[in-house]
Amino acid sequence: MSAASLTLGGIHAHIWLRRRKAADTRANLAFAALAIAVAVMGFMELRMMRAATPEEFQRVLLWYHFPILVAMAGTVAFTHYYLNVGRLWLGLTSIGLRTVALLLGMLTGGTLNYQRIDALGVVEILGDPVVVVTEAVASPWLLLSQPALALLVLFLADATRQLWQCGDRTRALSIGAGLLLFVVVNSGMALASYWGFLRLPTIAIALFMPIVLVMATYLGTDLLRSVELRLELGESERRLSLAADAADAGLWSLDALSGRFWATPRAFAIFDLPPEPDIDIGDLLAVIHPQDRPRVERVLQTARTEDGVSNLEFRIRDRSGGIRWVATRGSSYAGRETGSRVISGVAMDISARKQAEDERAMQRKELEHLGRVNTLTELSGTLAHEINQPLAIIMSNTEAAQR
Secondary structure (H helix, E strand, C coil), X not given: CHHHHHHHHHHHHHHHHHCCCEHHHHHHHHHHHHHHHHHHHHHHHHXXXXXXXXXXXXXXXXXXXXXXXXXXXXXXXXXXXXXXXXXXXXXXXXXXXXXXXXXXXXXXXXXXXXXXXXXXXXXXECCEEEEEEEEEEECCXXXXXXXXXXXXXXXXXXXXXXXXXXXXXXHHHHHHHHHHHHHHHHHHHHHHHHCCCCCCCXXXXXXXXXXXXXXXXXXXXXXXXXXXXXXXXXXXXXXXXXXXXXXXXXXXXXXXCCCEEEECHHHHHHHCCCCCCCCXXXXXXXXXXXXXXXXXXXXXXXXXXXXXXXXXXEEEECCCCCEEEEEEEEEEEXXXXXXXXXXXEEEEEXXXXXXXXXXXXXXXXXHHHHHHHHHHHHHHHHHHHHHHHHHHHHHHHXXXXXX
C-alpha cells in the first residue's frame, strides 16, 4: 500500500513540477503531498509493528505524526483546490491546533499520544505477529488534538454538504463522504487504542488507501480528458492554420505580461520579423511606423487589463525601407496561469488593397475634375448663347434705326 501510494504521489508531483505555474495543478500538488505522506505513514506503521523495545516504538511514533500533519494539510488543500468547497479557515485552524499539540508533546519529552510507553505486547494480524502498546501513560496533549480532529470533521462535513447542494453528488459521496468517514473511524480507533480500550496496531494506511485511489482516479480521469482536449485543440489549430493560410492571413499571440510573441510563419512574414522564438513585443513595435505606433501602444495597454476585441490598421517599415499596410483583429482574455493575460488574433497584409484604394481615390479625383471641366464648358456655352441673343437683337434694332 505504501509503494502504491508513493507511486501515485510521485506521478502527480511530476505533473505539478512540469506545470507548476498553472493554477489548476494545485490539486495535483495537494494530492502528491497527501499520497507521499500516506506512504511514509505506512512505512512507519510497519516499523512500529516490528519494534523491539518501547523506546524504539516511541521514537518512531514521535516522527509518525509529521506525515500525519502533512496528510491533513494535503486533505484540506485537495478539498479546497480540487472540489472548490469547504470553509478554509476550519481546515487551517485544525492544522494549527494539531501542530501546537505535536510540538508541546515533543517539548515535554513524550509524543502526542503517550507521555511514556512502559510495555509492548504481540497480537496476530492475518496470521502475522505484530507489536502493540499494552502499558503506557497517555499524553495530556492528546486532549488538544481532539478539537483539531473535530474541526477537520466539520470542515469535511461542510465540504460534503456544499458538494451535495451543488448537485455533484458523485464526488460528494466518493470523496467528501469517504474522507469524512476515514477521519471519523480512524480517529475513533486511534483514540480508543491510545486510551487503552482497544489493543490494535496503528494501521491508518489501510483505511486511507481507498480514498487515495478514489482521488487518483478522479485526477487521472481529468488528466486523460485534458490530453484528449489537447489533441482536439491541436487538430483545431491545424484546421485554423490551414484556413488562415488559404486566406493569406497569419495567426499571432502575445503574452500581455511577459511580452512573449508567438506567430505562424505567415504572420512573421507579414510583420517582416525573423521567425525566432525570442521575439517579443518590443521587436514588433520597432517595425511599426512611428506615426502609427502610439495608437497601437494605446490599444495594447487597454488589452492588458480588459477583455475585448479590437481592429487595427497600421503601417510597418520593412527591412528594405518600404512601407506596407497591415490589418489585425485581436482578442484579449485571461490566460491559464494566475494573473496572466493573452492577446491573440489574425493579421493580413492589406498593402494591395490600400494601393487599390489610393488608385480608386485618384481616379475619382480625375473623374471629378473632368466633370467640373464638362460642367464649366456647358456653362460657358449657355452663357455665350444667353449673351448672343440680346446682342443680336440690339444689332437688328440698330440696323433698322440706321435704315
